[in-house]
Amino acid sequence: MHHLLNAPAVWLALISVLWLAVVLRVPALRRSAGKRMGALLFLALTSGVTLTAATVRAALDSATGVPDLSILLGHLAMLAAMIFSVRIADLVSGGRHRALRHAQLAFGAAMVLLVALFLVIPRRADQPDFGLWHGRDAAVLTYQLIFQAGLGAGLLTNAVFLFRHWRRAPRGQVRAALLQLWLACVLGLGYAAGRVWQVLNIGLGVPTLLERYQHAAVLLLMMYAALLCGVAGVLLRSAGTVRGHLRRLVGYRRLRPLWARLTDAVPGTVLRPPPHPVLDLLSVTTLELRLYRRTVEIRDAQLELTGHVSARLRALARAELGDGDPGPALDACVLELALRIRQDGGRPEHPGTVSWSQDASLDGELNQLVELARLVRDPAVRAAADRVLSREPGLSRQHR
Known part of the structure; x- marks a missing residue:
């Protein structure tokens, strides 16, 4: 023994x-x-x-x-x-x-x-x-x-x-x-x-x-x-703390594709490049800071990009998404439009509009951004963006 x-x-x-x-x-x-x-x-x-x-x-x-x-x-x-x-x-x-x-x-x-x-x-x-x-x-x-x-x-x-x-x-x-x-x-x-x-x-x-x-x-x-x-x-x-940490870690990883796409389009919004993916995964103590930074960079890029979308296009997107308040789906559709029509080196011509989370906490903002990332990939939202671009004769074919 x-x-x-x-x-x-x-x-x-x-x-x-x-x-x-x-x-x-x-x-x-x-x-x-x-x-x-x-x-x-x-x-x-x-x-x-x-x-x-x-x-x-x-x-x-x-x-x-x-x-x-x-x-x-x-x-x-x-x-x-x-x-x-x-x-x-x-x-x-x-x-x-x-x-x-x-x-x-x-x-x-x-x-x-x-x-x-x-x-x-x-x-x-x-x-x-x-x-x-x-x-x-x-x-x-x-x-x-x-x-x-x-x-x-x-x-x-x-x-x-x-x-x-x-x-x-x-x-x-x-x-x-x-x-x-x-x-x-x-x-x-x-x-x-x-x-x-x-x-x-x-x-x-x-x-x-x-x-x-x-x-x-x-x-x-x-x-x-x-x-x-x-x-x-x-x-x-510490079970609650552990669950919260894992939830934030999963959310942080799920936001990476959206963050990468937006910051590729607007590189100036990156406050600090993330570390190597392995270090990024293993850095437990700085997760909250990195998650906060990622949400800020996504929101800054979203705000700048949506400035390329006119009020007319936004209204068309709302109409394509159906009756009622489309909520986050409208933000996702507008963001998809902005990514497609943004001109290289051009400046936003319209004031950007973003639906911020009503929850002031980091977790509340994380939940809304995870939902935004999901909707940007939603086929219905992409199809709505295609229909909006097809109805706007002033846009070049390459942006459709």
């Missing part, structure tokens, strides 16, 4: 899920203090877990030339995660609990003590993991107990905080997410208690109920379960 849990594939899958959760929360770094603390919490936690992998430790220690530096950095990252988590609790409570502020100072003091003890702990490059090889040393024992005590105190504080809010939350995604995060803290507490038992067994010879390899397997299982519950809670809480 211990070998199965330590399998590289299992570890790689876990780390991949954790870093995916981190990437999804990167945009929160620019938002409110609470969301920023949440993103930093998960970044610190994931960094600490990543540094427990033997291959990562070996690579980092070899690169820096400092034996077991990866262990110290991993422990500091975990305690930093506890500081961020307690900071979130402090922000949510409105700063009413002085104990939460004192806890943050205590975690900071524990981090300083770990660094001081690390400098005097016997460490050797050929014997990685000082807790395994020098577990009976007083500095090593003190170091490990301080870390596990800090980890346990942070998890206990968060478990109490999450339990209260879980009980008060209405049924739904938020309540389910809080329950998952609370379970993660409870399982993490069990892991911290087991690690204290393990440290005392090695350092003081305190007997355990399980053989050492069985004990290690149980601890690994508890750690995996705690991390997966934490990831599940974060992803469940």
Whole structure:
């Protein structure tokens, strides 16, 4: 069981899920203090877990030339995660609990003590993991107990905080997410208690109920379960954000053909060329900015192009599209006419008219532009544009 849990594939899958959760929360770094603390919490936690992998430790220690530096950095990252988590609790409570502020100072003091003890702990490059090889040393024992005590105190504080809010939350995604995060803290507490038992067994010879390899397997299982519950809670809480991001990403990609056609006709409306398609797809954190820029460029090009369409042509297009208010279909038909009759180097002779979205949000504008892109390709709209051009004798045949 211990070998199965330590399998590289299992570890790689876990780390991949954790870093995916981190990437999804990167945009929160620019938002409110609470969301920023949440993103930093998960970044610190994931960094600490990543540094427990033997291959990562070996690579980092070899690169820096400092034996077991990866262990110290991993422990500091975990305690930093506890500081961020307690900071979130402090922000949510409105700063009413002085104990939460004192806890943050205590975690900071524990981090300083770990660094001081690390400098005097016997460490050797050929014997990685000082807790395994020098577990009976007083500095090593003190170091490990301080870390596990800090980890346990942070998890206990968060478990109490999450339990209260879980009980008060209405049924739904938020309540389910809080329950998952609370379970993660409870399982993490069990892991911290087991690690204290393990440290005392090695350092003081305190007997355990399980053989050492069985004990290690149980601890690994508890750690995996705690991390997966934490990831599940974060992803469940962020489900709406993920859906919104995917919706914007799909809309951004669907607008590309319309954007390319319009900006080819009016190159001056391009504020900044998009990056390479691969980078364009992978740039998660700048999607909102790129989508905003694309909508502005499309609207600017549309406004300039429709200036080539006279009021007479617009009226003919309305008549061809049938009775009633054609709405977006009229905009699409006028845009199709403008693209066909625009003269190279010519200037618009008529004021452009565009039906802007009544929704002031970026998502509302995106929905309307996606609909415009669909209608421009609609055979009925194209046929209406053909009939309008055939009824206007002043237009050259090449524009029909």
